[in-house]
Structures are given as C-alpha cells and as structure tokens.
Amino acid sequence: MQVASSLPTRKFDVVIVGAGGSGMRASLQLARAGLNVAVLSKVFPTRSHTVAAQGGIGASLGNMSEDNWHFHFYDTVKGSDWLGDQDAIEFMCREAPKVVYELEHFGMPFDRNADGTIYQRPFGGHTANYGEKPVQRACAAADRTGHAMLHTLYQQNVKARTQFFVEWMALDLIRDADGDCVGVTALEMETGDVHVLHAKTVLLATGGAGRIYAASTNAFINTGDGLGMAARSNIPLQDMEFWQFHPTGVAGAGVLLTEGCRGEGAILRNINGERFMERYAPTLKDLAPRDFVSRCMDQEIKEGRGCGPNKDYIQLDMTHLGGDTILKRLPSVFEIGHNFANVDITKEPIPVVPTIHYQMGGIPTNINGQVVVPKGDDYKIIVEGLYAVGECSCVSVHGANRLGTNSLLDLLVFGRAAGNHIVDRLAKEAKAHKPLPKNAADFSLARLARLDASQSGEYAQDVANDIRNAMQQHAGVFRTQKTMDEGVVKINAIRERVKAITLKDKSKVFNTARVEALEVDNLIEAAQATMTSAAARHECRGAHTVKDYERAADDADFPLGRNDKEWMKHTLWDSATNGLSYKPVNLKPLTVESVPPKVRTF
C-alpha cells in the first residue's frame, strides 16, 4: 500500500479533470496562453461523451431564417421554466455566434448551405419572434456534431501542446486550511498508483452523472465523479432534482436518436398513427421542449395509445423524409436504427421511449466558471482555486429544463470564459503555488485502503444496479410525492451499503473493478442529491413534474403546477448532512430587460 509521504507529486499551473468539450475548450485557452496545463481523463479524450452529441450547437447566426440572440435568450429562459439565471443566459446567448465562428476557424467541418454558410436545423423549443414559429438555430455537422467538435478541439490542443493524462482517474480535491483548492489526487489506472497533482487552479469538467439511472443515453463513464469530489469536499450541489428525459431513446436499448430527426421533420405517432403532439402543442408540435414532449409520450402510453404488443412505446416516423435526406443529414441515425432496432428508418417508423439524458443541476458556479458556495445571505462566496464547467456545473443556464443544442454551446462559452478568467488571474496576480497540506492525500488513501482491506461485502456492480433501479423507479418522467418519499428511504439505505462494498480482485495493474468501486462513491452522491432535492420540491417546474401538484394551464396562482411564490429558488444539497438550503434565482445584473414569468405552453 502507498503511504502519503512517498506519493509521486507533480506540479502544474492548472489541472483540468475531464477531456470532453468543456475541458478541452478551457485547456485550449490555457495552453495557448503558455500555461503549464494537465488534462486528466478516464478514457482517451476523443472518447468522452461529447463525442456522442448528434444534433447541433445553438447560435443565432440567422443563416437560414431570421434570428437574433434576444430570441435565443427568451427561448432559453422559457425552456428553463424561469429557474435559469438570466444574467448567465444572456451571456451565453450573446457569446454564441462568436464561439461557433471560432470553432469554424479551428477547422470544425460543419455542414454547409449553398452560399457557404453553416447549415442550421430547427430544434425543440427554439423559436423566432418570441415563440411564434420554429427557427433554424442548431449549427450541425450531419448528426455527428459532437464528434466533429471534440476531434477539432483535440487537434487544436495537440497543436497547443496541452499535456494529456489518459486513463487517469481523479479521486478527490485537495483543499488547504483556508479552504482553497490546491490540487487533486488521482489514480493512474495502468499502474494502480496514486499521485498528487499540485496546482494553482483546478478545473472540474467531468460531465454528467446519467449513469445513476438504469435506462440512459449516457456513456458508461458518466458516473458524476466531479459531483462526488465536490460533495465530499463540502461543496453543495445545486438543482439536482432536475433531470432531462430525452423523448427519443431507442425502446429497449436506450441509445439516443437525436432531436435533429424531428428538426428535419420526423413525427411522433401513437398506435392510431395519430400525430398526437398537435393536440398538446399546437404551435411547436413535435418540436416543443423535451420535458414537455416526454410527458406527452408518457401520457399517450398511460392512456393506452402506446404501440407494440405491450403498448409501451411510441413510433418515430421518418419515412416521408426520403432516403436521400436521411442519408445526408442523419447517417448515424440510419445506422442506429439498423443496429439497435433492426429497422430501416427510410421504410418504417422506429420504436422510441423517453430516456434519461442530461442533468440540469451540478456544482454551482458564476459566469467565470468559479465555484461558489453560500455563507449566510451571501451565495457567491468563491472557492479560491476551483472552477467547474460543462455538464457537471450549474451556472445556471438550463434551469429546470435544458433546450437541445444549449449544452454544446454551454461547453464552448463557459469553457472559454473560465480559461480566460484563469489566464487573467494567474497573470495579474503572478500567483505562486500554495503549499500542499500535510494530509493532502490521506482521505483518498483511506478510501483505497478500505477497499484493499475488505474481505467480505457486496460487489460494486450490484450496489450500483440497485441505485440505478431505485432512481428509475422513484425519480422518473412523472413523479408522485409518495414514490419520491419512498425513493429517499431506499437511497439512504443504499448509501450505507456503499460503505461496505468489497473488492475481490486486489491487483493493481488496470484493475477496472477498483475503478468501478470508486465510481460508486460518486454515483451515490449524485443519486442522493437528486432524490432528496426532488422529494422536497412541492411543485411542478420543467423536468420536475409531480402528479400531486399538477394544475391546469389557466390556474391563476399555479399555472401548470408551478409555484413561483414559494419555489422560484435554487436547491442546494449538502452531502455531510443530506440536508437542503435554497438560494434565490439571480435576476441581476442584467443588461437586457428580464423576461417575467408566464405560463409555459407551446
């Protein structure tokens, strides 16, 4: 067993945990400024989940229909069900064209219009003229936008000489007596050795925790490690009750079919062949936001209009688009149909069900990516030396429901902003490394020592599966107070079991069982944060829809069950106590007029 005093230690200006779109956008800014930057990743950088993004990046370029950033701002605020912070949303939507053009200049192979401009497709919840009609805002490279983007960013990083630590798993944050972050501990998977990475600044870009659910569009590595690291380090997690179900996961397989399908004209049909979204969302129809469409699908299934022998799925119909359009704009969807549903989508519809996709909550930050924690009435106390960007963070631009294409945009805008802020601070303040505390690695070594000493107990995989099944059952598309309360009890009990997980194979070299056991420590933080936060929110807002609190759209006090008087506030979940506190939704400092809350119909 390794001992703290003999651990290998390396020094960097900045350590970034995560080589997805957000981590690599930030690292590019830093490496280009000449800083000594290390990027850690559990997998080869271009295998990060960003590679799976299909549909597009939202930016009001107006290449194909009239658009401007005010419309994008309005759609995002409305999409968020007024839980998004409007200062952050304003910043993101104004910056969007700039970061997309920058990406284009990095060499991103976007699809093109005849006049050479970037091709843009319609996407759910994106409209022109404040909700009047769908707009073409999603900048796309066929249905492989994330793939093209991640490879572009990787190549630029190689050119800028970013140092990658591939198959390294960060374990815990190192904070000194002042609470400042001064590095991370990390496991080198190849050797099984623990290292200390000493840094002036640490940036978490670890992506989402979609693997806390049983049926998920997310990669297996999406276990919420950054959330776990923050939670164990007494940083509360924000708005974790809000999880997005994507309407079109392949039934039975979970693999995603991009919203770009509906952007290109695909239609959702029930067993009668009816385009049922016309009834629920007369203006946007199949292109209403995801939370809304997922609930409508669930409703159709519950009322007996689902398809198939068990009436348990909906059909996504693309047959009218024509083979040429499908093969040009949606080539991966064509392959997915063939490989995962045995369906030729040019000839027959494909079975789909709402599937967990994206976490709206995460580690609270300001628009520079700096991690913030509350103290008394001040909710903006900065954790010095610690930043978070991408899906693991909550700035919050997505509020209670994210619009499609706004995540890739979030990675670019806030990855870049955090990079610039770090460069500025390190240059201006000529900051030296703060000393490492003596016990820097003790906590991580104790976690590993417990696993190595374990002789009996449950396997990580079995406990992880129980977490996933509990989340699927108790925090789904529609929630009830009773199922959520039961879910809290279940997850609290599973937390105790996590403490007693055993590791049978104790070898060091490439021991993936050890990695999985360590990941469960992170899954449980994300799952408990979700369950506890959800059960406490007694209203319907965005992706959090609770049967007990549902009301009609014309209910004067609580339109569609949303309770702005009591619940227009962010949740903060504290791991040590499993307790909750709240912080106001920040409407300042806006440079545009804010969008006042109204009923969310489409």
Ligand SMILES: Cc1cc2nc3c(=O)[nH]c(=O)nc-3n(C[C@H](O)[C@H](O)[C@H](O)COP(=O)(O)OP(=O)(O)OC[C@H]3O[C@@H](n4cnc5c(N)ncnc54)[C@H](O)[C@@H]3O)c2cc1C
């Ligand atoms: C199938 C799918 C399709 C999508 N399509 C779109 C779309 O079209 N448009 C859109 O806007 N959004 C889309 N999204 C959402 C979007 O792709 C993600 O939110 C986004 O890519 C997340 O990027 P990220 O940089 O935060 O993290 P990721 O890309 O998930 O990368 C996380 C990184 O962190 C590393 N990491 C994690 N834990 C550790 C650890 N402990 N130690 C070291 N490294 C670690 C991983 O190895 C990885 O490199 C889609 C998501 C999915 C799942």
